Amino acid sequence: MSEKTILKFSDETAAIAKKIVARYPEGRHKSALIPLLHLAQAEFDGWLSVPAMDCVAEFLSIQPIEAYEVASFYSMFNLKPVGKCTLEVCRTSSCWLSGAEDVVRHIEKKLGIKEGQTTADGMFTLKTVECLGSCGTAPMLQCGGDYYENLTLEKTDNLLEALRADGKARVYTNDNPVNID
Amino acid sequence: MGKKILLANDHIEGIRFLDTYRKHGGYAALEKALKSMTPEQIVEEVKTSGLRGRGGAGFPTGMKWSFLAKPEGVPRYVVCNADESEPGTFKDRYLMERIPHLMIEGMILSSFALGAKTSYIYIRGEYFYVARIVEQAIEEAYAAGLLGKNILNSGFDLDLYVQIGAGAYICGEETALLESLEGKRGNPRIKPPFPAIAGLYGCPTVVNNVETIAAVVPIVNDGGAAYAAIGIGNSKGTKLISASGHINKPGVYEIELGVPVEEFIYSDEYCGGIRNGKKLKAVVAGGSSVPILPTELILNTAAGEPRLMSYESLADGGFATGTMLGSGGFIVMDEDTSIVKNLYTFARFYHHESCGQCSPCREGTGWMEKILHKILHGHGTLADVDLLWDIQSKIEGKTICPLGEAAAWPVAAAIRHFRKEFEDFIRNGEHVNDVKHYYRLNNLTAPIN
Numbered sequence: 001m002s003e004k005t006i007l008k009f010s011d012e013t014a015a016i017a018k019k020i021v022a023r024y025p026e027g028r029h030k031s032a033l034i035p036l037l038h039l040a041q042a043e044f045d046g047w048l049s050v051p052a053m054d055c056v057a058e059f060l061s062i063q064p065i066e067a068y069e070v071a072s073f074y075s076m077f078n079l080k081p082v083g084k085c086t087l088e089v090c091r092t093s094s095c096w097l098s099g100a101e102d103v104v105r106h107i108e109k110k111l112g113i114k115e116g117q118t119t120a121d122g123m124f125t126l127k128t129v130e131c132l133g134s135c136g137t138a139p140m141l142q143c144g145g146d147y148y149e150n151l152t153l154e155k156t157d158n159l160l161e162a163l164r165a166d167g168k169a170r171v172y173t174n175d176n177p178v179n180i181d
Numbered sequence: 182m183g184k185k186i187l188l189a190n191d192h193i194e195g196i197r198f199l200d201t202y203r204k205h206g207g208y209a210a211l212e213k214a215l216k217s218m219t220p221e222q223i224v225e226e227v228k229t230s231g232l233r234g235r236g237g238a239g240f241p242t243g244m245k246w247s248f249l250a251k252p253e254g255v256p257r258y259v260v261c262n263a264d265e266s267e268p269g270t271f272k273d274r275y276l277m278e279r280i281p282h283l284m285i286e287g288m289i290l291s292s293f294a295l296g297a298k299t300s301y302i303y304i305r306g307e308y309f310y311v312a313r314i315v316e317q318a319i320e321e322a323y324a325a326g327l328l329g330k331n332i333l334n335s336g337f338d339l340d341l342y343v344q345i346g347a348g349a350y351i352c353g354e355e356t357a358l359l360e361s362l363e364g365k366r367g368n369p370r371i372k373p374p375f376p377a378i379a380g381l382y383g384c385p386t387v388v389n390n391v392e393t394i395a396a397v398v399p400i401v402n403d404g405g406a407a408y409a410a411i412g413i414g415n416s417k418g419t420k421l422i423s424a425s426g427h428i429n430k431p432g433v434y435e436i437e438l439g440v441p442v443e444e445f446i447y448s449d450e451y452c453g454g455i456r457n458g459k460k461l462k463a464v465v466a467g468g469s470s471v472p473i474l475p476t477e478l479i480l481n482t483a484a485g486e487p488r489l490m491s492y493e494s495l496a497d498g499g500f501a502t503g504t505m506l507g508s509g510g511f512i513v514m515d516e517d518t519s520i521v522k523n524l525y526t527f528a529r530f531y532h533h534e535s536c537g538q539c540s541p542c543r544e545g546t547g548w549m550e551k552i553l554h555k556i557l558h559g560h561g562t563l564a565d566v567d568l569l570w571d572i573q574s575k576i577e578g579k580t581i582c583p584l585g586e587a588a589a590w591p592v593a594a595a596i597r598h599f600r601k602e603f604e605d606f607i608r609n610g611e612h613v614n615d616v617k618h619y620y621r622l623n624n625l626t627a628p629i630n
Contacts, residue, residue: 023340023342023344025256025299025382028363028382030363030364030365031344031363031364032364033364033365034306034344034345034346034347034361034364035344035345037347038306038345038347066364069366070364070365070366073349073366073367073536074306074346074347074348074349074367075347075348075349075533076306076307076347076348077347077348091526091529092268092469092526092527092530093268093269093426093465093512093523093526093527093530094268094269094425094426094512096522096523096526097426097427097512097514097518097523098426129348130266130268130350130529130530130533130534131266131267131268131269131350131469131530132307133265133266133270133271133273133274133305133307133308134271134274135268135269135270135271135423135425135431135510135512136271136423136424136425136431136432136433137431138425138431142307145309145310146310147310172306172309173309
């Protein structure tokens, strides 16, 4: 029998979480659930393990199932481990009309993985996602909190190289896009 | 040049920041309202303006505001819907990124008019960087005494917060948004009660789109009558259009309602014509859920009148020959586009985004995706086209929220106007205008279980 893993927010994250909880009226702290799940995902390796969700539930004094049922509803929450950089290529109409499938195919070839898979070195996960509101700058992909737009195959190559050189894990709370031009 | 009122200053460097925004007339409407207007007068101006909800439904904003219940001792809320997710739509992102203070000023005005002391801006999770821009702008506003206690010494208090979503199209539906804001799954509520009676935390709530909220600023500044003088018929004022697809100049354009569709597509002021000298094939005029129209019906109505960018003209002919203005997500397709393939991306989208609460939508969107997947992979039969028609007709009108209609309409319209293309695709394979389409999907899309 292995011991149950218990995760806790760092002091810094806990302070941010407390501020978020203060945005809602007395007794309505559950409203902070989605923002706190984002914080947990950023802090605990880019995905929401059961202990990560338990940490949020504990913080908000709600039942763990309340955190699980919300985490499993929203597409930005990863319920399985992902690579350091998740490449989320938009696949809906305008992007698809503008060559998004070529971008996906190119990345698949380049990284030797299929959509939904992670590279063996744990660097990249490739996903296709629904409309990201970037239809006028199609095709595009999101990595962490950053949008990379008006993609060409060349820019896509530059992006992969720049992300690899940078080496950092990218979560939605990042704010430092790499240069791909 | 058409009149611009929301994006009149979007080209000014630094307009994102409070100093520059104020230098160019920003927060004048708020000062005017707090010093010389009652909340009721603002509601009246909004009614006079004829402003209609800019998120897609087009419901008169003043009327929505006037439904708000005002029981004693119960807080009221104003929630800004910035969950922009309708495929083809990116105007709210542009507005928030460029001129966040316009939305913030609109939120303060609306909250004052409706008696809210706490208000929220619900931004889709993927717009994380946009949310950060808005949060910075809110901090600036607090520091300048435009938010918080006793705003501009008027005695009016307001706290304004950004709430971030986590990836769910359905949260653009106002009751799903409120569920999400309460920390739950985004399952739309059964109505009635409407949010105006029981919304956020069971309290009276108004939910308005970003662009609607922003439009309150010029309405207060110049008066509702001045706003109503712009536009045509019951389509008053201006509208932000997100133009994308096979055009020379994709982007966000502010139009005076009533501009001819042909002018919007071909003039250099707007889309600048079809890319690579190709011919126009079809347009989805108001976001993915509105009916697609072929060239002849988007440029002119069935009666031969020029089609205009307005609620009424786009809807002329009903769904038989017309469409809707919707969210203003204007997707243009050239002659080489495969309607079947584009429809597949829509069907996949709605299947992915169905919340699963109502069986007709949960099951029907899945079946529509499967059948289109089968057709795209060369295994379709002619009976599948009728089957698609049958399925969509059994979703429409049978669900708690309008996602059912949103999923059904694009399928119905594609078959209504392009049935022959579906049949050709099934009989002869993937060629449209000698461009081969489906083979690419083969190695991309995993089989559907």
